[in-house]
Amino acid sequence: MPSRRRTLLKVIILGDSGVGKTSLMNQYVNKKFSNQYKATIGADFLTKEVQFEDRLFTLQIWDTAGQERFQSLGVAFYRGADCCVLVYDVNSMKSFDNLNNWREEFLIQASPSDPDNFPFVVLGNKIDVDGGNSRVVSEKKARAWCASKGNIPYFETSAKEGINVEEAFQCIAKNALKSGEEEEIYLPDTIDVGNSSQPRSSGCEC
Amino acid sequence: MEKRRIDDCEPGPVPSPRPVDRFGFVKQEHGSPYEGVIKSRSAIQFEREERRVRKWRKMIGVGGSDWKHYVRRKPHVVKRRIRKGIPDCLRGLVWQLISGSRDLLLMNPGVYEQRHGPGQRSLYNVLKAYSVYDRDVGYVQGMGFLAGLLLLYMSEEDAFWLMVALLKGAVHAPMEGLYQVGLPLVQQYLFQFDHLVKEHLPKLGEHFTKEMINPSMYASQWFITVFSYSFPFHLALRIWDVFLFEGVKIVFKVGLALLTYCHDDLIKLPFEKLIHALRNFPEDAMDPDKLLPVAYSIKVSKRLEELKSLYEKQNKKVVQSAETNGKVKQQDMQED
Numbered sequence: 001m002p003s004r005r006r007t008l009l010k011v012i013i014l015g016d017s018g019v020g021k022t023s024l025m026n027q028y029v030n031k032k033f034s035n036q037y038k039a040t041i042g043a044d045f046l047t048k049e050v051q052f053e054d055r056l057f058t059l060q061i062w063d064t065a066g067q068e069r070f071q072s073l074g075v076a077f078y079r080g081a082d083c084c085v086l087v088y089d090v091n092s093m094k095s096f097d098n099l100n101n102w103r104e105e106f107l108i109q110a111s112p113s114d115p116d117n118f119p120f121v122v123l124g125n126k127i128d129v130d131g132g133n134s135r136v137v138s139e140k141k142a143r144a145w146c147a148s149k150g151n152i153p154y155f156e157t158s159a160k161e162g163i164n165v166e167e168a169f170q171c172i173a174k175n176a177l178k179s180g181e182e183e184e185i186y187l188p189d190t191i192d193v194g195n196s197s198q199p200r201s202s203g204c205e206c
Numbered sequence: 207m208e209k210r211r212i213d214d215c216e217p218g219p220v221p222s223p224r225p226v227d228r229f230g231f232v233k234q235e236h237g238s239p240y241e242g243v244i245k246s247r248s249a250i251q252f253e254r255e256e257r258r259v260r261k262w263r264k265m266i267g268v269g270g271s272d273w274k275h276y277v278r279r280k281p282h283v284v285k286r287r288i289r290k291g292i293p294d295c296l297r298g299l300v301w302q303l304i305s306g307s308r309d310l311l312l313m314n315p316g317v318y319e320q321r322h323g324p325g326q327r328s329l330y331n332v333l334k335a336y337s338v339y340d341r342d343v344g345y346v347q348g349m350g351f352l353a354g355l356l357l358l359y360m361s362e363e364d365a366f367w368l369m370v371a372l373l374k375g376a377v378h379a380p381m382e383g384l385y386q387v388g389l390p391l392v393q394q395y396l397f398q399f400d401h402l403v404k405e406h407l408p409k410l411g412e413h414f415t416k417e418m419i420n421p422s423m424y425a426s427q428w429f430i431t432v433f434s435y436s437f438p439f440h441l442a443l444r445i446w447d448v449f450l451f452e453g454v455k456i457v458f459k460v461g462l463a464l465l466t467y468c469h470d471d472l473i474k475l476p477f478e479k480l481i482h483a484l485r486n487f488p489e490d491a492m493d494p495d496k497l498l499p500v501a502y503s504i505k506v507s508k509r510l511e512e513l514k515s516l517y518e519k520q521n522k523k524v525v526q527s528a529e530t531n532g533k534v535k536q537q538d539m540q541e542d
Contacts, residue, residue, distance in 0.1 A: 045481050072389050
C-alpha cells in the first residue's frame with residue numbers, strides 16, 4: 001500500500017477520581033460543562049476532528065474511570081495509545097502525588113516500543129476553584145515534576161471556564177501525531193508538524 | 207430527598223414550576239416517546255392499572271405476609287407478572303421481598319443504626335454503611351447508582367439491606383465480585399457476553415471482531431450498575447423488577463436484545479460510529495415494551511453455566527501462576 005495516510009490518533013486520559021477528566025474531554029469536544037458529578041464507570045469515549053497544516057485527523061479520546069479498582073478494566077484501552085494525558089486537581093495534593101503511579105501503570109500496561117520517549121502531557125485542572133485560594137499544588141512544583149520526567153508538557157486548566165483546554169489538546173494532538181510518525185515509517189513525509197504555523201502554547205515543547 | 211411512600215398509590219398533583227414525569231423527574235425539553243404514553247393514558251388504561259394493582263396487593267398480602275406462600279404455590283404467575291412490570295406504588299416493597307433483604311433486616315435488628323451517623327445524606331449513609339459492613343469490598347464507584355435507585359423506593363435501612371442481599375447473595379449468586387479488587391465477576395461476565403454475542407449474532411460478532419470492538423468497551427457498566435448508569439429510568443426499573451426476581455441473566459438478555467434490535471444498523475458502522483452507537487441506543491430500542499419481549503425470548507441460562515465453567519478452566523491457570531508469583535514476592539519480602 002503506497003503511503004497509507006495516518007488519520008487516527010488515540011489519546012488516553014488518566015488521573016484520580018474527580019480531577020475532571022470527563023469534564024476536560026467534554027469541554028474540548030462539546031464546549032460544555034456540567035457542575036453535576038457523575039463518576040465514569042468503565043470507560044467513555046469521544047472523537048474530534050483536528051486539522052494540522054492541510055490534513056484532517058481524528059482524535060480519539062478515551063476517558064477512563066479514576067477509581068483504582070477500575071484499573072483492571074482500563075488497561076484494555078491503553079494499548080495502541082499515541083499520547084497519554086495525566087490529569088490532577090491543583091487543589092488536591094494526593095491527586096498530584098498519584099501522577100507517578102498513573103504514569104508507571106500506563107507504561108507497564110501499554111508497553112510502548114520506546115517508553116522513555118512516549119509522549120505524556122500533564123494537566124493541572126480546576127484552577128478556577130475558589131479564585132485559586134484553595135490551591136495546594138504550586139505551578140513550580142508541578143513543572144519541576146514534569147521536567148524530571150523528560151520535560152513533559154504542562155498546562156494549567158479549568159474545564160469549567162474553558163481556560164487553556166483548547167491549547168492543551170492542541171499540544172496533545174501534536175504529540176500524538178509525532179509519536180505515531182516515529183512508529184510508522186510508511187507515512188507520507190509531506191506533513192511537518194515541527195514547523196506548525198499554530199501559535200505555540202505555553203509549556204508545550206512540540 | 208423526598209422519599210416515596212410504599213402505600214401511596216395515587217399521588218396527587220404536585221405543584222412544580224417545571225413539568226415532571228410520573229417518576230418526578232423534570233422533563234427534558236425534547237419530548238421523549240414516553241411522554242406520549244402518559245398523555246394518551248385513557249380511563250380504560252387507568253382502570254386496567256387499578257385492576258393490576260389489586261391483583262398484586264392480593265398476591266403480596268398485608269406488609270408482604272402472603273408473598274412467600276404465593277411464590278411457592280404459583281411461581282410462574284409471579285414470574286409472568288414481574289416481567290410485565292411491578293406497579294410503581296408497590297415496587298419498593300416487592301423489591302425487598304424478592305431480593306430477600308426483608309429477611310436479612312428482620313434477622314439483624316439494629317445492625318444498620320450502628321453504622322450510620324445522624325444528619326447525613328441518605329446516599330452517603332447507605333454507601334458508608336455498606337463500606338463499613340464489608341470492608342473487603344469497601345466503597346466502589348457504581349454502587350452509588352444501585353443505592354440511588356433503591357432509595358427512590360425505600361428507606362435507607364431497607365436500601366442498605368437490599369445492597370447486602372445482592373452483594374452477599376441472599377437469593378441469587380453474590381454480586382460482590384463485581385466490586386472486588388480486579389473486578390473478577392465483571393471479567394467473567396464480559397467473557398460470557400462476548401461468547402454469547404458471537405453465538406447469537408454471528409454476523410455482528412464477526413463485524414465486532416473486525417472492528418476490534420469487545421464488550422469491555424461498552425458493556426462493563428451494564429453489569430456493574432445493572433443498567434442504572436445511563437439508561438432511561440423507566441427502562442431501568444423494569445429491568446430491576448426482573449433482575450431481582452430472576453437474577454443477573456436478565457442483564458445478558460437485555461444486552462443481547464439491544465444488539466439484536468439494532469443489529470442491522472450496527473453491522474454497517476465502522477469503529478468510531480460503532481462505539482458511539484453502543485453507548486447511545488435510539489429511543490425506540492429503549493422502550494421497555496419493545497425491548498423486554500425480545501430479551502425474554504432469548505435463552506441464555508444453560509450456555510451461561512457452560513461458559514462460566516470454560517472461563518474458570520481457562521482462568522485457573524492464570525490464577526495459579528499469579529498465586530505462585532505472589533508467594534515468591536512474599537518470600538522476597540521476608541528475606542529483605
